Amino acid sequence: MARPRVRLPSQAKPGEIVEVRTMIDHPMDSGLRKSETGAVIPRKIINRFECLYLGEPVFVAELQPSVSADPYIVFHLRARGSGKVEFRWTDDDGTVYRDEATLTVV
Amino acid sequence: MPLPDIDRRTFVVGGTAAALALGHVTLVPRPAAAAPNEFKEVIKTLLGREPKEGKVTLKLPPIAENGNTVPLTVGVDSPMTANDHVSAIHILAExxxxxxxxxxxxxxxxxxxxxxxxxxxxxxxxxTAVAQMADGSAYIAGAEVKITVGGCGG
Known part of the structure; x- marks a missing residue:
């Protein structure tokens, strides 16, 4: 269900600031909502998102229940070499959802 | 820091009225979207210092029909170099x-x-957005949003 999607240019110039858009399908259950039967729907959110570029952290987002369902996050990175851009979303249940892209710097 | 029996707006507006009545009126214009004072105190305690106004730009729609998904963009004026960069941005909804x-x-x-x-x-x-810089300084900005239908459960 938690399908991650990332969008960034495939190519950039050295030093260029690149915009990265990410989204993952997730209900982000806040733990405050009740079901039709009145039972509290337990909290289950993506509590952490991180992006690594060339193996180094570029951006981290620590999320709380006040973040909307299907977390959509846009951030930037400075192009400094061709290589892998990795994305990780950590669920409350411990699951880590991953995606990756390649950025070519010329 | 719950204020159970009093609506926050009433509290803040009431406080301002009281300050006016007592003549404690400063000539410094207070931005309409500044964080309520008691909330600022909490932020100050958390950071261990008082954040300054400026550098932070917080963009939200002034009126949002659906509180379940309100777009927010935060930017900080910083060269993002090794010595001078933003290390953290905190978003708070009082x-x-x-x-x-x-x-x-x-x-x-x-x-x-x-x-x-x-x-x-x-x-x-x-x-409210609070930015912490590499040198330990902190900057704050606020944006007022009117919500037609609230998010967060219900």
Whole structure:
């Protein structure tokens, strides 16, 4: 269900600031909502998102229940070499959802 | 820091009226979207210092029909170099059941101190962004949002 999607240019110039858009399908259950039967729907959110570029952290987002369902996050990175851009979303249940892209710097 | 029996707006407006009545009127214009004072105290305690106004740009729609998904963009004026960069941006919603919304952690590899996210707002309120810089200084900005239908459960 938690399908991650990332969008960034495939190519950039050295030093260029690149915009990265990410989204993952997730209900982000806040733990405050009740079901039709009145039972509290337990909290289950993506509590952490991180992006690594060339193996180094570029951006981290620590999320709380006040973040909307299907977390959509846009951030930037400075192009400094061709290589892998990795994305990780950590669920409350411990699951880590991953995606990756390649950025070519010329 | 719940204020159970009093609506926050009433509290803040009431406080301002009281200050006016007592003649404690400063000539410094207070921005309409500044965080309520008691909330600022909490932020000051958390940071261990008082954040300054400026450098932070917080963009939210002034009126949001659906509190379940309100777009937010925060930017900080910073060159993002090794010595001078933003290390963290905290987003706070004082009118939500839990005021902490999210924290972004940045470093010089980020290149540009700007991020966008979609958040839930339970009711009309002032959203606050606090940026922590590499040298330990902190900057704050607020944006008022009116909500037609609240998010966060119900």
């Amino acid at each position: 009118g939500n059941p839990a005021p902490q919304v999210c924290t972004f952690r940045l470093n010089p590899n980020t290149g540009k101190a700007e991020a966008t996210i979609r958040i839930r707002l339970a009711k009309s309120q002032i959203v």
